[in-house]
Amino acid sequence: MALQIASEVPSAAGDVAPYDPELERIEIELLLEGIFRHYGFDFRSYAYASIRRRLWKRIEAEGLSTVSALQTRVLHEPEMMERLLLDLSINVTAMFRDPTFYRAFREHVIPILRTYPFIRIWHAGCATGEEVYSMAILLKEEGLYERCRIYATDINEVVLQKAKEGIFPLDRMQEYTENYIAAGGQRAFSDYYLAKYDGALFDDALKRNVIFSLHNLVTDRSFAEFNVILCRNVLIYFDKDLQARVHRLFYDSLAMFGILGVGSKESLRFSPHEDAYDQINGPEKIYRKAR
Numbered sequence: 001m002a003l004q005i006a007s008e009v010p011s012a013a014g015d016v017a018p019y020d021p022e023l024e025r026i027e028i029e030l031l032l033e034g035i036f037r038h039y040g041f042d043f044r045s046y047a048y049a050s051i052r053r054r055l056w057k058r059i060e061a062e063g064l065s066t067v068s069a070l071q072t073r074v075l076h077e078p079e080m081m082e083r084l085l086l087d088l089s090i091n092v093t094a095m096f097r098d099p100t101f102y103r104a105f106r107e108h109v110i111p112i113l114r115t116y117p118f119i120r121i122w123h124a125g126c127a128t129g130e131e132v133y134s135m136a137i138l139l140k141e142e143g144l145y146e147r148c149r150i151y152a153t154d155i156n157e158v159v160l161q162k163a164k165e166g167i168f169p170l171d172r173m174q175e176y177t178e179n180y181i182a183a184g185g186q187r188a189f190s191d192y193y194l195a196k197y198d199g200a201l202f203d204d205a206l207k208r209n210v211i212f213s214l215h216n217l218v219t220d221r222s223f224a225e226f227n228v229i230l231c232r233n234v235l236i237y238f239d240k241d242l243q244a245r246v247h248r249l250f251y252d253s254l255a256m257f258g259i260l261g262v263g264s265k266e267s268l269r270f271s272p273h274e275d276a277y278d279q280i281n282g283p284e285k286i287y288r289k290a291r
């Protein structure tokens with residue numbers, strides 16, 4: 001079914017009202033304000049076009065026709081909020097996603113980490129955890145896992161639960177094996193999981209040093225000092241003011257000479273601390289706090 005957002009919206013009486021983008025913006029702002037005040041999830045500074053698309057996806061899926069109708073349901077039905085949260089938090093991920101990032105990490109960051117006796121790593125916005133298990137594999141292969149404590153956080157409880165389980169779809173293992181090899185993997189990828197029905201259950205040893213926990217980048221504070229922060233494919237959903245705030249949080253949470261890695265479409269552009277970092281690898285977005 002085509003989205004109705006393009007040109008017209010049915011009124012309560014069933015006749016079609018012309019699409020009014022200004023009115024729609026008011027409705028969306030009211031909905032996001034209501035969600036924040038009632039549930040504490042703050043999506044008010046997320047990139048507008050993306051939020052609007054996600055809201056309409058849910059409006060259509062529920063058979064509704066206006067943002068205001070969704071607002072009524074969301075505010076009165078916590079289950080609707082849960083469904084909407086899954087839409088708004090966009091949990092797409094993959095193991096060894098953008099393998100060149102992991103290869104650069106192996107080549108340029110691991111030698112730095114080797115000089116540390118203890119390493120604290122934060123995966124902010126880890127979704128279902130594929131990125132966390134990928135990093136755990138890399139650290140094991142480099143002999144550093146035992147001195148690492150890895151904090152894996154996300155805003156969404158449902159995806160965090162999946163991350164804790166460490167079971168990923170078996171039909172993606174071919175793709176992940178290719179990513180792993182391209183990322184410089186040193187063993188047979190299948191050594192790390194057991195195939196069970198349609199799932200791949202990853203080795204428990206990979207999560208021994210991982211703490212999974214709820215954390216909202218918009219409303220929660222820093223909770224430790226880290227040597228590495230990876231926040232990939234999360235900032236892209238935030239507007240520039242919110243990106244700046246979250247960058248401030250990362251700057252404050254990184255130890256001096258700590259490493260910050262962001263997604264391929266992200267950068268330090270909106271960071272108030274852009275000048276405080278050196279880029280340690282050209283094409284990959286890996287930076288080192290230098291000042």
Ligand SMILES: C[S@@+](CC[C@H](N)C(=O)[O-])C[C@H]1O[C@@H](n2cnc3c(N)ncnc32)[C@H](O)[C@@H]1O
Pocket residue numbers: 089090091092093094097124125126127128131153154155156159215216217218231232233234263
């Ligand atoms: C597209 S996934 C990225 C997953 C992984 N980092 C990767 O690159 O494959 C974005 C994740 O950011 C999380 N997220 C969105 N807003 C957040 C916030 N305010 N605080 C923490 N996590 C957030 C979402 O729940 C989602 O799991």
